[in-house]
Amino acid sequence: MSSDHFTELFDKDGNLIGCLLTADAWASIKPTVLKALNIQEAPPERPEPxxxxxxxxxxxxxxxxxxxxxxxxxxxxxxxxxxxxxxxxxxxxxxxxxxxxxxxxxxxxxxxxxxxxxxxxxxxxxxxxxxxxxxxxxx
Ligand SMILES: [Zn+2]
Incomplete structure (x- = not known):
């Protein structure tokens, strides 16, 4: 399965091993994915004052x-x-x-x-x- 936005990747036996997203697709769903996977993005570190x-x-x-x-x-x-x-x-x-x-x-x-x-x-x-x-x- 593939679309303009993503391409599913399979190994030689036909097992799904991952999914490649376009930058646009990733940008739009990244917050949802991070939340669903319980990943917190580290805030950018501020320089020490x-x-x-x-x-x-x-x-x-x-x-x-x-x-x-x-x-x-x-x-x-x-x-x-x-x-x-x-x-x-x-x-x-x-x-x-x-x-x-x-x-x-x-x-x-x-x-x-x-x-x-x-x-x-x-x-x-x-x-x-x-x-x-x-x-x-x-x-
Ligand atoms: Zn400590």
């Missing part, structure tokens, strides 16, 4: 040194200096002058937020949660 981190360090007015350690309570991953890991164990996802710095654990995708206060650093760990796509995808 390193400039924001540099700015925070430049204007650092907390009574303690800049902290570079990150620990993930969710999977146990940790580093003494996130910026020196290659590849990164934790990716910087945001940093601002108020002292709020957050990271994404590259192992389990938990979000680690470090809130810098005058006398302490408060760390919050938020396990990665897939949006409800997974539920919708089940039949």
């Amino acid at each position: 390193l400039a924001d981190w540099e700015t925070l360090k430049e204007y650092w007015d907390f009574p303690y040194a800049v902290d570079t350690d990150v620990h993930c309570d969710n999977c146990g991953e940790s580093t003494e200096n996130w910026q020196q890991d290659n590849p990164r164990k934790f990716r910087l996802s945001s940093a601002n002058l108020a002292g709020l710095v957050s990271f994404t654990c590259q192992k389990c995708h938990a979000k680690i937020t470090k809130k810098h206060f005058k006398d302490t650093i408060k760390v919050e760990n938020q396990p990665y949660r897939e949006k409800d796509l997974r539920k919708e995808g089940q039949y």
Whole structure:
């Protein structure tokens, strides 16, 4: 069977082994297929906001040194200096002058937020949660 939009592929014994779609056909049904197969497309990775981190360090007015350690309570991953890991164990996802710095654990995708206060650093760990796509995808 074939049409203008797809071509079914058979092995030498006549068994169906796959289907070749035109680019147009694929583009129009891709979301449906991904959903039906319960596949979540990874969002494009944003670059780390390193400039924001540099700015925070430049204007650092907390009574303690800049902290570079990150620990993930969710999977146990940790580093003494996130910026020196290659590849990164934790990716910087945001940093601002108020002292709020957050990271994404590259192992389990938990979000680690470090809130810098005058006398302490408060760390919050938020396990990665897939949006409800997974539920919708089940039949
Ligand atoms: Zn983790």
